[in-house]
Amino acid sequence: MSLSSQDAVLLLPFLANGTLEGEELAQVQAAVDQDPALAAELAALENMRATMQADDTAYSPGELGLARLMRDIDAPHQQSTAPRARIWQIAAAILLAVAVGQTVLLTQTDPSGQGYELAGDTGAQFTITVHPDTAESDLRALLLAAEVEIVSGPSALGLYGLALLEGADAQAARARLQAASGIIASLDAVP
Amino acid sequence: MDQYAQLMRQIADGDRSALAALYRALEKPVYRFILSRLNDPHESSDLLHDVFIEIWRSASRFEGRSKVQTWIFGIAYRKVIDRHRKAGRTSLTDTPPEVIDDTDSAETCIVASQDAAQVRHCMDGLSDEHRSAIALAFWEDMSYREIAKVCDTAEGTIKTRIFHAKKLLMRCLSAFGPEVTS
Structure with a gap:
């Protein structure tokens, strides 16, 4: 039994992606062989598929995401991580606003005119700078994996102050940050 | 048994290295799929994380009646729908063509x-x-x-x-x- 033209059209995308089998494959292929319009459509679909598969512009979290996963699978059941992430982002934004305000204040009041220091005791254990092309998602995943949080910055020089989360190990955090040389441009312990 | 099904069995037994292997094999396509629907890299990273957390917790429920990839993409598919619902997003309407007359x-x-x-x-x-x-x-x-x-x-x-x-x-x-x- 041969396929109607309409049935063949419905199955054309699956001829293009190579998933048709057996009788269906033979019937759709026969319909394409007999109909130039179907053959043209198949060519367009094959092009589209090839273009999509070659378009590798989605940068997945990779090893940073795996580190975060390995940390979280031991955690007790909790809600989706997304709300936490948003809270983290909001907290970071507030800290950023405070830091910028403090930096401006220092710039205005410091008679030397330098104004590059962050005001106040932030409790930071590390200061870092990050490479300028770092994606926020990569930095966030690293900070989560290292169990640290931003408590100050960025300063005018691009310095962020990091504090350990409760129960986190300072040496392990330092090792993780040091290992992420693709993200962290400089790392210093705060005395 | 395909390699992913074997990994799923190991994950069901609590094997972290099997989860890592499955993650490395499938995180990129699953992420790409999620990103294509959310169009937000940060949100997509979070959802990918949630998908693999669910795999870790639900691996014992995988019965092997479908391919592992199908099962995992199904989880991702549902999680995006949940996310859309929570965010109150409605799908864009792209009205299908009424008349199929595009020979050119x-x-x-x-x-x-x-x-x-x-x-x-x-x-x-x-x-x-x-x-x-x-x-x-x-x-x-x-x-x-x-x-x-x-x-x-x-x-x-x-x-x-x-x-x-x-x-x-x-x-x-x-x-x-x-x-x-x-």
């Missing part, structure tokens, strides 16, 4: 379909359902039966969904193609 569109869109930016632009104009179906068919090379399982819908629905999505894509791409002279 296949030829005119052949050139345009070789340009990734144009394909991406046209994909962005599709509704979530259409975009999901095309993504699974052309990125993941899934059969219509597998896509139906991922989307938990009838095989016929997937065929017509992809048919309409394909028409919309070709119509959009035709606009980028060379002018056809009669």
Whole structure:
């Protein structure tokens, strides 16, 4: 039994992606062989598929995401991580606003005119700078994996102050940050 | 038994290294699928994380009646829908073409379909359902039966969904193609 033209059209995308089998494959292929319009459509679909598969512009979290996963699978059941992430982002934004305000204040009041220091005791254990092309998602995943949080910055020089989360190990955090040389441009312990 | 099914058994037994192996094998396509539907890298990273957390917790419920990839993409598919619901997002309506009279569109869109930016632009104009179906068919090379399982819908629905999505894509791409002279 041969396929109607309409049935063949419905199955054309699956001829293009190579998933048709057996009788269906033979019937759709026969319909394409007999109909130039179907053959043209198949060519367009094959092009589209090839273009999509070659378009590798989605940068997945990779090893940073795996580190975060390995940390979280031991955690007790909790809600989706997304709300936490948003809270983290909001907290970071507030800290950023405070830091910028403090930096401006220092710039205005410091008679030397330098104004590059962050005001106040932030409790930071590390200061870092990050490479300028770092994606926020990569930095966030690293900070989560290292169990640290931003408590100050960025300063005018691009310095962020990091504090350990409760129960986190300072040496392990330092090792993780040091290992992420693709993200962290400089790392210093705060005395 | 395929390699992923073996990994799933190990994950069900609490094997962290098996989870890491599965993550390394599938995180990129699953992320790409999620990103194609959310269009937000940060949100997509979080959802990918949630998908693999669920795999870790639910691996023992995987019965092997479908491919592992189908099961995992099904989790991702549902989580995106949940996220859309929570965010109060409604799918863009991309009304399917009423009249199928585009004899020229296949030829005119052949050139345009070789340009990734144009394909991406046209994909962005599709509704979530259409975009999901095309993504699974052309990125993941899934059969219509597998896509139906991922989307938990009838095989016929997937065929017509992809048919309409394909028409919309070709119509959009035709606009980028060379002018056809009669």
